[in-house]
Amino acid sequence: MDFSFAAFSKSFFHALAGSGTIKEAASRYGMRRPTSFARRFIAGERVEEAIEAARAIEADGMLVTLDFLGESVASIDEAAAATRDYLGVVDAIAAAGIGRNISLKLTQLGLDVDRATTVDNLRRILDRAAAQDFFVRIDMESSAYTERTLEIFETLWQQGYRNAGVVIQSYLRRSEKDVRRMNALGARVRLVKGAYKEPKDAAYQSMDEVNAQYLELMRLLLDEGTYPAIATHDPPMIEATRAHAASRGYPTGRFEFQMLYGIRRDLQARLSSDGYPFRVYVPFGRDWFPYFMRRLGERPANVLFVAKSLLR
Numbered sequence: 001m002d003f004s005f006a007a008f009s010k011s012f013f014h015a016l017a018g019s020g021t022i023k024e025a026a027s028r029y030g031m032r033r034p035t036s037f038a039r040r041f042i043a044g045e046r047v048e049e050a051i052e053a054a055r056a057i058e059a060d061g062m063l064v065t066l067d068f069l070g071e072s073v074a075s076i077d078e079a080a081a082a083t084r085d086y087l088g089v090v091d092a093i094a095a096a097g098i099g100r101n102i103s104l105k106l107t108q109l110g111l112d113v114d115r116a117t118t119v120d121n122l123r124r125i126l127d128r129a130a131a132q133d134f135f136v137r138i139d140m141e142s143s144a145y146t147e148r149t150l151e152i153f154e155t156l157w158q159q160g161y162r163n164a165g166v167v168i169q170s171y172l173r174r175s176e177k178d179v180r181r182m183n184a185l186g187a188r189v190r191l192v193k194g195a196y197k198e199p200k201d202a203a204y205q206s207m208d209e210v211n212a213q214y215l216e217l218m219r220l221l222l223d224e225g226t227y228p229a230i231a232t233h234d235p236p237m238i239e240a241t242r243a244h245a246a247s248r249g250y251p252t253g254r255f256e257f258q259m260l261y262g263i264r265r266d267l268q269a270r271l272s273s274d275g276y277p278f279r280v281y282v283p284f285g286r287d288w289f290p291y292f293m294r295r296l297g298e299r300p301a302n303v304l305f306v307a308k309s310l311l312r
């Protein structure tokens, strides 16, 4: 991939993600019918639709994590509402009998508004989740939140919350230190390349550097980490992970692979049938627009797909 074009496309779609008018139009058409364009990447707006998608994935022998989409709430009331919604999602998943695993973002719980409130909100979700044997993954947002996210995670870890894990992004220059920091705790890490538009001083800008650090961190996590998740759709990253595990004689259950709903389904099925624990990240909810824009920005060919389905 031409990385400068990729960088341009990332900025373009991040800018669009902030546009209220486009968001409104997309929200009106994007999910309306089963064939609507956003449904390729988003399981639906309601938890029942996500549960149905999860059942189909599990029927194919794969695991799931459900993400009730939402981010950047601007008031304590909105953060409280998001927290209540998440508690409802936990209960709905438990009642449905699907895999007990969720992903969430701290700006959804109020990180832009008040840190102490965010910690309280997260603690409420972790308590409800722990009582029902859930695992909670704290997604990683832009580098403005990295340190605060890890600190909040560490605080709760020290308080005995062990049903949670974090995400580390290989494009950030700081990430080797962060992986070592999480490995020392014994915390579960999901390794991704990173989806946000980041400045040069915080993040590598060339795909070669991002990939090189991905491979280094993957080895560090497999060798010294606790049940890491290797989350990528990139075949060379996946092959290198398999090769490293094989060269060390690691059993397939030492780590898991993860991919996003609707992306590289062929690879998802292959890895799962090769016997690796394999988890699909299933996003749903009414606030799907920023997530959807990040997916478009990663792969401009997706824009053609959207344009075609709009014409249809």
Ligand code: FDA
Pocket (backbone or CB within 6 Å): 138, 139, 140, 141, 167, 169, 192, 193, 194, 195, 196, 231, 232, 233, 234, 235, 258, 259, 260, 263, 264, 280, 281, 294, 295, 296, 298, 299, 302
């Ligand atoms: P790369 O972008 O190099 O893509 C490799 C290949 O994958 C492409 O050539 C294409 O075939 C396919 N592909 C990738 N993206 C595609 C798309 N949008 N549409 C169609 N095909 C696509 N990021 C973050 O910053 N914080 C987080 O918490 C998470 N969480 C997360 C969970 C899981 C389970 C996954 C898989 C990913 C994330 N991410 C994330 C997103 C991640 O940072 C990254 O943006 C995407 O995974 C794309 O990077 P790849 O590793 O797939 O490689």
